[in-house]
Amino acid sequence: MVPRKPPARQTWRIVAIAALIAASVVGSAVAVAETATATDAVVEQPRPFGHVIGDVLEQRILLQNAGRDFAPAALPRAERLGVWLERRSAELATSADGHRWLVITYQLVNAPQGLTVVSLPAWEIKSKTGQESLKIAEWPLTVAPLTPRFASGAGGLADLLPDHAPPQVATEPIRRRLWIGLGSCALLLTAWLGWLVWRNRRAAANQPFARALRELRDSVDGSPQSWQILHRAFDATAGHVVRFATLDNLFEKAPQFEALRAQIEQFFIQSAELFFGSAPPQNPLPLQAFCRALRRLEKSRER
Amino acid sequence: MISEEQLQDWRGAALRVEQEVGKAIIGQQGTVRLLNVALFGRGHVLLEGDVGVGKTTILRAFARAVGGDFERVEGTIDLMPGDLVYHTYVDADGKPHIEPGPLLRHGERLTTFFFNEINRARPQVQSLLLRAMAERTVSAFNKEWRFPHMTVFADRNRIEKEETFELASAARDRFMFELRMTTPTDPAIRRSLVFNPDFHDVDELLQRVSPGILPWNELNRIGSAIQHAVKASEALERYVMDLWDATHAPQKFGVHVDGVDMNKLVLAGASPRGMMMLMRAARVVAWLDGRTHLVPDDIQAVVAATLGHRIFFTPVYELRRAQIADALVKQILDSVPTPR
Structure with missing residues (x-):
């Protein structure tokens, strides 16, 4: 073209x-x-x-x-x-x-x-x-020049014209919209933060030993039920039923409990005596205190 | 009545059987322990494995250590039930003779009956053997023959399927254990099996095993004493009943096997006989461990061998039994809580 x-x-x-x-x-x-x-x-x-x-x-x-x-x-x-x-x-x-x-x-x-x-x-x-x-x-x-060499000064042909005033813009609606936007953002952010905190707290409260600690408060310390509550917490932590023979899997999955290995092993030995043996264990573990210690270790790994 | 001390002595003898068998068999401690458990639980064992892993050798070593009379039959497609019961021949004078066959030959002294490659024998032969296993009696020559001390060890080649007759589910249910024997994985043991000439001559190898360690004719008595001596707590009973329920409806316990619709997997769970076998075996495990009470570990030690072949799958999954059964048993053990 x-x-x-x-x-x-x-x-x-x-x-x-x-x-x-x-x-x-x-x-x-x-x-x-x-x-x-x-x-x-x-x-x-x-x-x-x-x-x-x-x-x-x-x-x-x-x-x-x-x-x-x-x-x-x-x-x-x-x-x-x-x-x-x-x-x-x-x-x-x-x-x-x-x-x-x-x-x-x-x-x-x-x-x-x-x-x-x-x-x-x-x-x-x-x-x-x-x-x-x-x-x-x-x-x-x-x-050619743009202007005559000398301005006449007549009418609007002054030597130097004043600046044009900027156009008046109605700022009130803009300000209102801005505030609405900011308010919505703040509200959304607050709601999101609230949800995040609520979710984390709920997740923390649903951790196996947090739940166990709550349930233990309603049971008699040392009762078979209280031992079973702790067993279920160990099972939930490991993702399968934990026995003395499979404790290593538990420590592999939740290494924070290594610090209490001796007591955890003692718990499983005493539990076997209580539930399957012929006599209840001598000097049984104080289960609530034990569970609190486990919860502390569990909490140390929470984000 | 057998005293606690006698039970202890028998325990020592039982552990010695394992030690003696261990002189000839290496890398199969698990199988040796379960064979011992079956012996004292008075159950029969079906041993399954690849060709040449030592199924026959381990059973021969066991039979030698246990003592009593030993009989061995090779399963073949032309073997007939009569071949187990009687043997006919014509003597040098031309007179026909009928003599008792391998099953009857030893009478009540028969302690170990070893049926090699049981799945090569016809169903008629298997049926005869199954009656002998279940009742420890056989009718022949117008009378009933009893073998009260007999333990049947059968083996089955799992690779070859041609000219074989698969055992019916009811037949497999008669065996206390169905053990799968695999090649050892430990490199030192594998090297030893291949390069040590001691393991190449089976007859010579079996000479290492001290014969007749057990008073074989007391096995029933001691087996019964073990069953009465080892107690199960309420929590353990609950656990076993839960396991039984889980074999029928594993999905109720949150059991999941990858790639399997759990609602359509199980046709029938373990039978009452299977659960009896489980408890008999578990009690022996506890006794061998020196306890008079059962713990869940005793149950878990024998669940796979006892219940693995007793859970029947729907046809769509039966063909994949080899992959699914082990995973299912493991998942059941991982999911059924105890103590409850």
Whole structure:
């Protein structure tokens, strides 16, 4: 797709090309005599009039020399060019018809006090081989000031106008929405924290020995029921029914109880005597105190 | 009435049987202990295992240590019940003779009857043997023959299935234990079995075992005395009843086996005979441990061997018995609480 260009610019491009072709025809003999490789480039110049400070001017150079592709050795740097102009960028671009162009952008960086002619500078691009070069001719254009030199002071044409007052925005609804949002966030956060604390407390209360401790309060210390309560707590901790022979599995699963290994072993021996043996154990463990000690160890592992 | 001291003496003799068998058999302490338990629990044992793991050797060593008369029959597809009961031949004078067969030959002195590869024998033969096991009697020649001291050790090759007759569930229920014998895993024992020439000649190896350690004709009396001497507490009875319930409805005790629908797994749990066998065996375990009361460990020591083959699965799971049965028994033991 061929990009559409503004008519004025297209006209001036045709004029520029025609001028360049004419110049090249007239000066070809001389050029050949001077240097066989320096050629005038085909250039699309910006509009030559009607510019003011801040305008960006685009100069496009066709990268072809005598119908062959021209590879520039280097692109011109971005720099200030005299009083009026600054070269902002130099980029390679390919048009829809497949031609490669070097696009240079200039910006007018100064404002004249009256209508002034300013020229884009003439310059030359060297090829990568160094054997060829393209010449870009100087391009004059007119630049005008934005304001008259002296303000009249009449009407609104004062020397310096006061700042515009910023528009009044109704902040009350925004503030209300903000408070509602913040309040909702705080409420949500509080609810979440509350749920977290409640869940942790409930989980802690449901730990085997926490539960056992509660149940032991309702039973007689040393009764068969109280021994069974502790057995179920050990089973729940290990994940299976614990016997004296499988105590190692318990300590592997819950190493915090290692500290009470001797008492735990004694518990299982005494329990076997009580439930399966012929006589109740001598000096039975005080089960509530034992369970409290187990609960302390259990708690030490809770997060 | 057997005194406590006599029981202690017998215990010493029982432990000595294990020691003697241990001179010929290495790496099978568990199997030796359970064979001893069956002997004093007056139960029969079906030994199952891979080819060449030493099933026959261990049973021969045991029979030698126990003493009494020993008889051995090889199960074959053409073996008929009559072959166990009588033997016919024509003598040098051309006269036909009928003599008692291997089962009757020793009369009441028969202590160990070893049936090798029982699953190769026809069901008719198995039936005869099962009656002999259950009642310790056989009818032949118009009279009843009694073998009150007989213990049957049978073995079964679990790899070969061709030309074999699988034992019926009722038949398997007659055995106190169904033991699975596996190759030892301890590297030192494995090396010794392979490289030590002492283990290569079975007959010579068995000579190491002192013969006739037990007064075999008193086994029934001592077995009965053990059963009466070892007591079970209420808590233990509750535990055993819970285990029994768990064999019927394991899901009620939270038992779960991976990949199995527990509601559809069990067709029938352990039989009353199975539970009797369990208690008989557990009491012997307690006695061998020097106790006069049972603890759950005694029960657990024999649950797998006693109940593993007595829980019947629905057909869809029966084919996977080998994988499921062990896991189920372990889960039951892990899940049924005690003391309760």
